[in-house]
Structure formats: structure tokens, C-alpha cells
Amino acid sequence: MRILIVGAGATGGAFGTRLIEAGRDVTFLVRPARAALVRREGLRFTDPSGTRTLRVGVRTADEIAAAPEVFDLVVITVKAPALEAAIADVAPAVGEGTVVLPILNGMAHLDRLEQAFGSRVLGGLAMIVATLDDGAVVQMNDWSAITIGDGAPAVARALDVPGIRLTVEGDIVGAMWAKWAFIAASGIDCCLFRSAAGPVIRAGGEPQVRALIAETEAVAAAAGHPVPAASHERTVATLVDADSTMTSSLYRDLVAGLPHEGEQILGDLAARGRALGVATPLLDLTLVQVRADALQRAGS
Numbered sequence: 001m002r003i004l005i006v007g008a009g010a011t012g013g014a015f016g017t018r019l020i021e022a023g024r025d026v027t028f029l030v031r032p033a034r035a036a037l038v039r040r041e042g043l044r045f046t047d048p049s050g051t052r053t054l055r056v057g058v059r060t061a062d063e064i065a066a067a068p069e070v071f072d073l074v075v076i077t078v079k080a081p082a083l084e085a086a087i088a089d090v091a092p093a094v095g096e097g098t099v100v101l102p103i104l105n106g107m108a109h110l111d112r113l114e115q116a117f118g119s120r121v122l123g124g125l126a127m128i129v130a131t132l133d134d135g136a137v138v139q140m141n142d143w144s145a146i147t148i149g150d151g152a153p154a155v156a157r158a159l160d161v162p163g164i165r166l167t168v169e170g171d172i173v174g175a176m177w178a179k180w181a182f183i184a185a186s187g188i189d190c191c192l193f194r195s196a197a198g199p200v201i202r203a204g205g206e207p208q209v210r211a212l213i214a215e216t217e218a219v220a221a222a223a224g225h226p227v228p229a230a231s232h233e234r235t236v237a238t239l240v241d242a243d244s245t246m247t248s249s250l251y252r253d254l255v256a257g258l259p260h261e262g263e264q265i266l267g268d269l270a271a272r273g274r275a276l277g278v279a280t281p282l283l284d285l286t287l288v289q290v291r292a293d294a295l296q297r298a299g300s
């Protein structure tokens with residue numbers, strides 16, 4: 001199976017490395033600056049077991065447009081603000097039989113991808129804590145999991161490699177909502193309190209953390225996707241843990257001044273909550289803060 005990973009950032013680089021190490025046929029679609037770096041220096045990857053540098057195949061959008069090749073699986077790993085351009089860039093690589101698998105957080109991207117690629121789109125999500133550090137892909141702990149929708153057994157076989165915990169889920173939309181409720185709660189927690197999860201609890205924030213979890217899960221339930229008890233327990237165990245050093249990628253991007261997914265993760269959830277008559281005061285407060293930060297950085 002020929003796999004094209006769109007983006008060689010934190011998630012694309014980490015999962016792509018695992019797939020290449022397992023002998024899968026992987027190419028990365030990257031933008032020109034990343035292509036030049038990876039061609040010159042290879043793809044550097046660090047996880048808790050060590051660092052390695054891989055020689056990997058990369059293509060830019062111009063190269064794919066000039067010599068179109070169709071891939072069997074296209075994994076979309078860009079951030080939400082980059083999705084529109086990525087759809088245009090990857091289109092020549094998507095054929096009739098291609099499966100398009102996004103692993104973005106949130107839900108809005110799914111509608112947009114289905115509009116562009118129809119029934120080729122398979123729902124998916126990722127659980128990993130990864131980042132880019134000076135061009136290198138860093139996986140910070142041993143979480144490394146992908147969940148995909150059912151109905152694509154060849155894709156499941158291709159992604160089932162050492163270093164990726166693969167789950168095939170019958171109700172992938174429900175699983176994506178549960179992940180969204182979790183990641184939005186993590187984002188509110190970290191962005192509102194400007195902190196990793198543990199110190200918020202040590203500072204006496206447990207009632208507020210439980211309240212913000214209740215808000216995001218109330219929106220999911222009102223939207224028809226109640227968060228399963230096991231997911232709820234995992235969220236509580238992660239966020240109500242006085243020793244937790246976990247930060248959400250939204251918070252890490254926000255403090256680093258990088259493009260972030262505040263609208264995809266928080267704005268969209270707040271809007272859906274409003275439309276469904278669910279009160280989300282802590283979510284709304286955090287959203288004002290995230291938007292004010294963006295305005296301030298833009299100098300307006």
C-alpha cells in the first residue's frame with residue numbers, strides 16, 4: 001500500500017517514522033522549506049527510547065502537480081488553519097480508490113474533507129503527545145495511538161505496526177466527539193490557567209476542572225454523542241491528577257506564538273453549545289482569552 005502523509009510535523013513525522021521503521025511505503029507531502037530541510041538532513045525523530053534520523057521520500061505540491069501519482073492512503077496531519085491549502089495540494093494524489101484519513105482534533109475538518117473527497121474519507125483520531133523542536137519531531141511520552149473508522153481493512157493492516165496502538169472503531173464519529181470533548185477540556189484547563197494539568201490541581205482548581213469537563217461533555221451529549229463512561233473516567237484521571245505534566249497542543253502552540261487551532265477546538269464547540277442551548281461559561285471565558293491573545297499578537 002502506498003501511503004502519502006500530508007505534513008511531516010509532530011504527528012505526521014512521528015507516525016510516519018513508525019510506519020517507515022516497519023517497512024511501509026511512505027512518502028511525505030511537505031511544503032518547500034520542510035522539503036529542503038528533510039532532503040538535506042533527513043527526518044530527525046526522538047522518543048523516550050532515543051533519537052534517530054531517517055532518509056525519507058518527500059514531495060512538494062508543485063512536484064505532485066507536475067507528475068501526479070495516486071496513493072492508496074492519504075493521511076492528513078496538518079493543523080486546521082492549513083487544511084484548505086492542503087486539500088488543494090493533495091488533490092492530484094487522490095484517486096478513485098484512495099482512502100483519505102485525517103487525524104486532526106475537532107470535527108469541522110471532517111465535513112470539509114467529505115465535501116472535497118466524498119466517501120473516500122475515513123474518520124480518525126490520534127492520541128500522541130508530540131511536538132516539533134528545531135525541525136526535529138519529538139514524541140514526549142509513550143502514548144502513540146491511532147483510531148480509525150471501520151470498513152477499510154487494508155488500511156487497518158497497513159497502520160498496525162510496532163509503536164502505533166491501532167484501534168478500529170465502529171462509531172468513529174462518536175469516538176472523535178469523545179476525543180474532542182477531552183481535548184477541548186484539556187485546552188480550556190491549560191489556556192485558562194496558563195499551566196500544565198497537575199499544578200492546576202495542586203493550586204486547588206479541582207472543582208473548576210471538573211466543571212469544565214462537564215461543559216465540554218454536555219455539548220457532546222446535546223449533539224447526540226454522549227461521552228462513554230470509560231472516556232470520561234480517562235479524562236478525569238488525566239486532568240484531575242496533581243502530578244500531571246500534561247499540556248494540550250493548543251496551549252503549547254498558543255504560548256509559543258504558533259498558528260493554533262483555537263477556533264477548531266474551542267470556537268466550534270462553543271458555537272455548537274450555543275446553538276444547542278448548552279451553557280459553557282468556562283469555555284466562553286477561555287475563548288475570549290485565546291481570541292484576545294490572537295488580536296494582540298496581530299497588533300490590532
Ligand SMILES: NC(=O)C1=CN([C@@H]2O[C@H](COP(=O)(O)OP(=O)(O)OC[C@H]3O[C@@H](n4cnc5c(N)ncnc54)[C@H](OP(=O)(O)O)[C@@H]3O)[C@@H](O)[C@H]2O)C=CC1
Pocket residue numbers: 006007008009010011012029030031032033034077078079080082085086087089103104105126127128129130131132249261
Ligand atoms: N501534536 C500533538 O501532540 C497532537 C496533535 N493532534 C492534532 O494533529 C493535527 C496536526 O498537529 P501537529 O502534527 O501537532 O501539527 P504540526 O504543526 O506539528 O505539523 C503540521 C505540519 O503540517 C505541515 N503543513 C501545513 N500545510 C501543509 C501543506 N499544504 N502541505 C504539506 N504540509 C503542510 C506543516 O509544515 P510547515 O513546516 O511547512 O509549516 C507542519 O509541519 C492537529 O489537528 C492537532 O490538533 C492530535 C493529537 C496530538
Ligand SMILES: CC(C)(CO)C(=O)C(=O)O
Pocket residue numbers: 105126127128129130183186247248249250
Ligand atoms: C492527546 C493530546 C492531549 C496530546 O497532546 C492532544 O490531542 C493534543 O494535545 O492535541
